[in-house]
Amino acid sequence: MLRTTAAAIALTLAAGPALAQDGAQLFNMQCKMCHGGSPMGPALGGVAGGPVAAKAFAYSPGLKNKGGTWTDANLDAFLKAPSAFAPGTKMLISVPADGNRKAIIEYLKTLK
Ligand code: HEC
Numbered sequence: 155m156l157r158t159t160a161a162a163i164a165l166t167l168a169a170g171p172a173l174a175q176d177g178a179q180l181f182n183m184q185c186k187m188c189h190g191g192s193p194m195g196p197a198l199g200g201v202a203g204g205p206v207a208a209k210a211f212a213y214s215p216g217l218k219n220k221g222g223t224w225t226d227a228n229l230d231a232f233l234k235a236p237s238a239f240a241p242g243t244k245m246l247i248s249v250p251a252d253g254n255r256k257a258i259i260e261y262l263k264t265l266k
Contacts, residue, residue, distance in 0.1 A: 177261025180254055184247065195245070202229065202262040216242030229259045 181189075188195035196211035206220050206228070207213040217240040222228060232239040233249045249255045 173257045174260040174264050177257035177259070178264075180249075180258050181261050184249070185258070188245075198262060199265045201265065202226075202259065214240070214242050214244040216240040217244070226259055229262065230255055233258065 185198075189198045191197070196207075196209040196213070201209075201224055204224055206222050206224055207217045220240045228239070232243075232245075233255045236243045236245045236248055249258060
């Protein structure tokens, strides 16, 4: 618990390329099990800046009908509260800490 808090504080203070590195670590722990080639979730290469729900994946109608682009703001809103962003979404895990979301989003931008 203490460790998690310390990591969150460190992430909030970090900036630039270090952020993406921290984001990679968070991604490996919290996202990769579904977004690392598993059928549980869509692949995320090029997702940042790209269209919402456009991969070969059986999306929920909630996300499919959302439309739009994965801007930083949309990614942030989705990761903060997936069901508020896209009611009925199949992705239920969220990232409550602002700094962690920022780091993960920077990392997502490196995925091609
Ligand atoms: C338990 C499996 C699971 C985990 C863990 C998970 N996701 Fe997802 N994710 C999904 C599913 C399923 C969808 C599709 C949701 C839908 O169709 O409503 C999705 C969709 C997404 C999308 C939208 C993709 C698109 O093509 O538009 C992004 C971005 C995303 N996840 C990021 C993340 C990040 C970042 C994490 C880690 C913090 C994460 N996910 C953790 C299952 C997961």
